[in-house]
Amino acid sequence: MEEIGKLTEEYKQVLAKVQDRRRHWHEHSKPFLKQYLSEVSEKHQLNWKAGANESMQGLEAVYLVFDHEPSGIVEQSPFSVVQKMKVGGFLSFSQTRNGQVVVWISFPFIDGMAEEKPKVETIETIEPEEITAENITRFISKFLDELIQWENDSRDEIGFRSHR
Template sequence: MNSISELTQEYTAVLQKVQERRACWQAKSKPFLIQFLSGVTEKHKLNWKAGANELMLGLEAVYLVFDHEPSGIVEQSPFSIVQKMKIGGILSFSQTRNGQIVVWISYPFIDGMAEDKPKNDTLETIEPEEITEENVTRYIQKFLVEIIEWENNARDEIGFVRHR
């Protein structure tokens, strides 16, 4: 069994690594992501934008998100007509409590048509220094493949809820 001395040294090293990750995120990874993702949205004209959630220092996120748009589904009743909105689709690079970055996707959904919250998938957990042009490009490609598949496949049709 490890001695208390060895464990305290290990814990000190872990705390130092967390600080290094956070410093790397602030100095390099976050500014790179904001610039790179903004460049992608400018170059490739879709109904999307890049942004950052900086409300909680140490748990920040940089993301690509599709804007809300009409889904093409309209609910009609004798008293109203309601255009159902398609809510985004997000690729997020989110800090964790230990400074690592979780890359994840939130799939689009049609507001008011499903009982569940949007489906989320984690792509990978990485170190801030692994945020490179090559890796981010790969994540964007995976995100777009998933969004295309969501649009093409009727995988969420069964079990939708109608609100009257």
């Protein structure tokens, strides 16, 4: 019976921690991320913008996303000419079910060219309190490094679909 008492107290502490994380995210982390990412996108002129997905309360995300743009690849047939679009990648700070924040990247892809879904990579899972200017800058740097590598990697697009 003593073991159950210890475990119930531990569980109560875990539930309280989840609520603390959610409160910190809502009051501090999310507004700070929105502001910081907006400032970055305005200061450093690329085809990107900051945004938020708030459609699911408790599982919200704040992100930095590249706009879609022509890829330079054009599919031609006797009846049409189709400009293939590069769907921009993004860096996301996504709240998890327990209130922690997963920082992850979705890589760009050329729409209609590859069979697979876009590559996704988790960078780190952090506490909402760890969302600081220094850490955000570190994550944006990692994101940009990965996109530079993606743009330079000539072997990434193997497996094109055949359009007949």
